[in-house]
Amino acid sequence: MPTITIVHMTPPLRTERLIIRDWSSTDSEEAYAVYGSPEVSRWLTPSMRTVGDAAAMRSVLEAWVEAQPNLIPPAGRWAVVRQEDDAVIGGLSLRLLPPFEEDFELNWQLRPDTWGNGYATEASKALIRWAFDQGLEEMFAVARPNNHRAIATARRLGMEWVGETDKYYDLRLQVFRCRPSDL
Ligand SMILES: CC(C)(COP(=O)(O)OP(=O)(O)OC[C@H]1O[C@@H](n2cnc3c(N)ncnc32)[C@H](O)[C@@H]1OP(=O)(O)O)[C@@H](O)C(=O)NCCC(=O)NCCS
Incomplete structure (x- = not known):
């Protein structure tokens, strides 16, 4: 019996204004303008909050690039590039939520001057569609109750509020979910 290898289509994904692509360590200056800005870093997990400069960001990106091929699809971390000026304006990631690692979480960060x-x-719509095409049956987003912009984005994506929990990250979080039929 021949061995069948399933090759997953991976981003880059192109939308009307954006490209979602793999990170490169050469993105460190632009990535630091996203993850190092106080408006973004206040909502990040503690390990990311300690990224203090572009050099530290480069180390983080190198680790992300190395880890990417070993993540269980559709997990991954991607840069969001604006086509108009080829600027990296943010990042998206899909990861398994701790501690049970059963639920996939979509999260997103944009450079503050590009909000609104x-x-x-x-970008999220394209990534969600791609993830569902990989066979994912549901996707979650979590946000602290006072993270109004993140909650508004989850709702704008058509995600349904499913409750509040403290089972992830030891934080009280609002939980949103979407399924292929919600698209
Ligand atoms: C969460 C975050 C990515 C949302 O950014 P955002 O730009 O508000 O997100 P959206 O793409 O949903 O944009 C919606 C805004 O764009 C406006 N808009 C303009 N054109 C639009 C379009 N074509 N489609 C949708 N919205 C549009 C909407 O009216 C809305 O404006 P408003 O906020 O003034 O009401 C950003 O605030 C962020 O990086 N926060 C810090 C990190 C974070 O908290 N991440 C989430 C938890 S991990």
Whole structure:
């Protein structure tokens, strides 16, 4: 019996205004403008909050690039690039939520001066569609109750509020879910 290898289509994904692609360590300056900005870093997990400069960001990106091929699809971390000026304006990731690692979480970060243009919604829609095409049956987003922009983005994506929990990250979080039929 021949061995069948399933090759997963991976981003880059192209939307009307954006490209979602793998990170490169050469993105460190632009990535630091996203993850190092106080408006973004206040919502990050503690390990990411300690990224203090572009050099530290480069080390983080190197680790992400190395880890990417070993993540269980559709998990991954991607840069969001604006086509108009080829600028890296943010990042998206899909990861298994701790501690049970059963639920996939979508999360997103944009450079603050690009908020308010619908970029998180546009990029997320493409990534969600791609993830469901890989066979994923549901996807979650979690946000602290006072993270109003993140909650608004989850709702804009058509995600359904399913409750509040403290089972992930030891934080009280609002939980949103979407399934292929919600698209
Ligand atoms: C969460 C975050 C990515 C949302 O950014 P955002 O730009 O508000 O997200 P959206 O893509 O949903 O954009 C919606 C806004 O763009 C506007 N908009 C303009 N054109 C639009 C379009 N074509 N489609 C949708 N919205 C559009 C909407 O009216 C809305 O404006 P408003 O906020 O003034 O009401 C951003 O606030 C962020 O990086 N926060 C810090 C990190 C974080 O908390 N991440 C989430 C938890 S991990």
